Amino acid sequence: MAISMSRTRPLPPGRRGFPVLGETGDWARDPLKFARDRHARYGPVWRTHLMGRPTAVLLGPEANRFILGTHMHLFSSRQGWSKTITSLIGDGLSLLDGATHRRHRAMIMPALHGAVLQGYAAEMQAQVAGHAQQWLALGELRLFDGFKRLSFDIATRLMLGPQLQDEAAECFKLFRTFTRGLFAPPAWRLPWLPYGRAWDAGQRLRPILARIVAEHRRAPADTILGTLVAARDEAGEGFSDAELMDELLVLLWAGHDTITSLLTWVVYELARHPAVDAEARAEQLALGGAALDAAALKRMPALDRVLREAERLHPPAPGGFRAVVEEFEYGGFHIPAGWNVMYSSVFTHHMPELWHDPECFDPARFAAPRNEGRQPFCMVGFGGGPRVCVGLAFAQMQMRIVMAYLLRNVRFELLPGQRFDPVAVPTRMPRDGLRVRVQRST
Numbered sequence: 001m002a003i004s005m006s007r008t009r010p011l012p013p014g015r016r017g018f019p020v021l022g023e024t025g026d027w028a029r030d031p032l033k034f035a036r037d038r039h040a041r042y043g044p045v046w047r048t049h050l051m052g053r054p055t056a057v058l059l060g061p062e063a064n065r066f067i068l069g070t071h072m073h074l075f076s077s078r079q080g081w082s083k084t085i086t087s088l089i090g091d092g093l094s095l096l097d098g099a100t101h102r103r104h105r106a107m108i109m110p111a112l113h114g115a116v117l118q119g120y121a122a123e124m125q126a127q128v129a130g131h132a133q134q135w136l137a138l139g140e141l142r143l144f145d146g147f148k149r150l151s152f153d154i155a156t157r158l159m160l161g162p163q164l165q166d167e168a169a170e171c172f173k174l175f176r177t178f179t180r181g182l183f184a185p186p187a188w189r190l191p192w193l194p195y196g197r198a199w200d201a202g203q204r205l206r207p208i209l210a211r212i213v214a215e216h217r218r219a220p221a222d223t224i225l226g227t228l229v230a231a232r233d234e235a236g237e238g239f240s241d242a243e244l245m246d247e248l249l250v251l252l253w254a255g256h257d258t259i260t261s262l263l264t265w266v267v268y269e270l271a272r273h274p275a276v277d278a279e280a281r282a283e284q285l286a287l288g289g290a291a292l293d294a295a296a297l298k299r300m301p302a303l304d305r306v307l308r309e310a311e312r313l314h315p316p317a318p319g320g321f322r323a324v325v326e327e328f329e330y331g332g333f334h335i336p337a338g339w340n341v342m343y344s345s346v347f348t349h350h351m352p353e354l355w356h357d358p359e360c361f362d363p364a365r366f367a368a369p370r371n372e373g374r375q376p377f378c379m380v381g382f383g384g385g386p387r388v389c390v391g392l393a394f395a396q397m398q399m400r401i402v403m404a405y406l407l408r409n410v411r412f413e414l415l416p417g418q419r420f421d422p423v424a425v426p427t428r429m430p431r432d433g434l435r436v437r438v439q440r441s442t
């Protein structure tokens with residue numbers, strides 16, 4: 001894939017769509033159909049116009065590797081995000097580039113990887129047990145909402161400690177409003193627009209976070225924020241208060257919305273596939289109620305396959321964007337600086353060249369003898385390369401603990417008369433939020 005002489009090549013085929021909006025509506029409504037229709041018309045490289053920018057879409061595992069791995073230097077992550085996100089989140093990790101990104105990432109990694117994770121397991125289990133009790137008392141609920149509150153409570157408790165206390169419910173509401181504005185252009189601070197409301201919510205969240213940061217500076221605490229406060233870069237410098245606040249906003253947002261989405265789809269698929277559900281429950285039974293610690297979590301291959309298959313079919317982020325900072329050639333086409341590029345996880349995860357019967361929920365595809373999904377960059381639900389999700393290990397542990405607990409203790413039945421077709425933005429979920437009846441498992 002030569003990068004020289006790029007300008008002698010044609011621009012990729014495609015169209016601009018509507019003025020200003022381009023094809024953003026089609027993409028947001030159904031990112032998989034959007035990519036498939038255009039792939040059928042133009043092949044694996046084409047252009048469109050999304051969120052106010054000309055965008056080259058590069059499809060398939062090789063394209064994912066190019067964008068996420070081998071040719072990262074051609075792209076900026078920060079400039080690839082929309083103004084709604086950069087203005088609300090500031091300088092959190094996903095919005096940084098170059099040396100600053102490497103510095104922040106190296107300082108955040110120890111709080112979300114390795115031995116410290118084990119210290120989070122008991123809180124995760126206590127939280128899911130408490131929430132499951134509430135769901136049982138309710139009898140019926142929109143499970144997306146239940147998982148959202150559970151994931152938020154786990155994230156805030158582990159990141160910030162018990163300091164939120166009385167403000168937890170208020171913060172949950174503020175965060176919901178904040179998240180709704182992230183993907184809702186235009187970025188105008190008007191109180192009747194989702195972005196304007198998100199801006200106000202951010203202004204109310206920041207002083208609460210500032211207070212908790214100050215408390216952590218006064219007295220070291222055994223929390224993720226405590227680890228971030230103590231973190232030092234190679235020059236011995238720590239995070240400033242402003243940097244910590246932006247990082248907390250990103251970690252709290254990315255740390256609960258995505259997990260909520262994926263867990264909702266896991267329950268949906270298990271409810272529709274009783275044999276898979278039975279296998280996952282039998283695996284938990286065989287563990288004989290063992291505590292959900294590191295050793296037990298390694299002995300759940302059936303649950304792991306279910307989680308991977310849900311990630312393949314229902315990736316919470318359908319793909320990702322980068323801004324092109326250096327023009328290049330790809331697949332025989334010229335991609336100019338100033339455009340965006342997009343990779344599509346959801347398209348890659350449905351490619352018949354990579355997956356047998358890709359529409360089918362079939363966790364056994366990940367077991368021997370089939371062993372699908374081994375090709376690099378064919379499973380990119382958590383991104384890939386040096387910017388792979390920094391919360392990957394944390395998320396995987398949390399999802400295992402939550403699902404293991406629920407499989408051991410609870411049964412969900414899907415209520416009739418609801419719609420399951422996915423809503424993609426701001427968080428991918430079944431249209432009616434997965435309404436379920438909850439019963440204790442016998």
Ligand code: HEM
Pocket residue numbers: 077093094095105112250251254255256258259262315316317319320321380381382383384386387388389390391392394395
């Ligand atoms: C099911 C759960 C999750 C999924 C599917 C997910 C997905 C992703 C994806 C696809 C990316 C890469 C985006 C790109 O580069 O285009 C990413 C990055 C990121 N994720 Fe996650 N994520 C999950 C959980 C978490 C959790 C629990 C946290 C924090 C505790 C987190 C924090 C982040 C951050 C900060 C980044 C930016 C990393 C960087 O740019 O270096 N995520 N995530």
